Amino acid sequence: MTGEPQDDCLFCRIVAGTIPATIVRETETTVAFRDINPQAPTHVLVIPKAHHRDAAALAAAAPELAADVLRETQAVADEEKLESYRIVFNTGSGAGQTVWHAHAHVLGGRGLDWPPG
Numbered sequence: 081m082t083g084e085p086q087d088d089c090l091f092c093r094i095v096a097g098t099i100p101a102t103i104v105r106e107t108e109t110t111v112a113f114r115d116i117n118p119q120a121p122t123h124v125l126v127i128p129k130a131h132h133r134d135a136a137a138l139a140a141a142a143p144e145l146a147a148d149v150l151r152e153t154q155a156v157a158d159e160e161k162l163e164s165y166r167i168v169f170n171t172g173s174g175a176g177q178t179v180w181h182a183h184a185h186v187l188g189g190r191g192l193d194w195p196p197g
């Protein structure tokens with residue numbers, strides 16, 4: 081069920097602490113940790129602790145929690161001293177989503193092309 085921890089979800093396991101991650105920030109409702117395969121000098125994932133399959137499901141089911149995630153992306157950018165950065169929510173396998181627990185990528189520390197690939 082949406083919101084409930086999923087045993088087979090990688091990011092629920094990171095929230096639970098059963099899979100290690102380099103956590104950079106944590107709030108009551110969110111966790112931010114470094115991507116294991118960074119695509120930029122700063123590449124941090126911000127996730128809600130509650131399980132929602134993607135950003136759209138998160139926004140529909142829990143808009144306040146979606147706002148918490150967005151606020152945390154800004155907090156990460158501030159801590160990493162990023163003047164410019166990109167927030168990405170890959171949504172659907174065709175867009176590159178591989179983990180089905182909503183997450184914002186915070187990318188920065190290098191020039192970022194637009195449009196993205």
Ligand code: 5GP
Nearest residue numbers: 101102113114115116117170176177178179
């Ligand atoms: P997606 O492709 O779903 O938008 O993003 C999933 C991200 O999770 C990828 O950038 C991938 O590198 C990252 N990732 C996958 N497994 C792990 C892991 O075990 N630990 C961490 N920290 N990141 C992971």
Ligand code: ZN
Nearest residue numbers: 089092131181
């Ligand atoms: Zn999950």
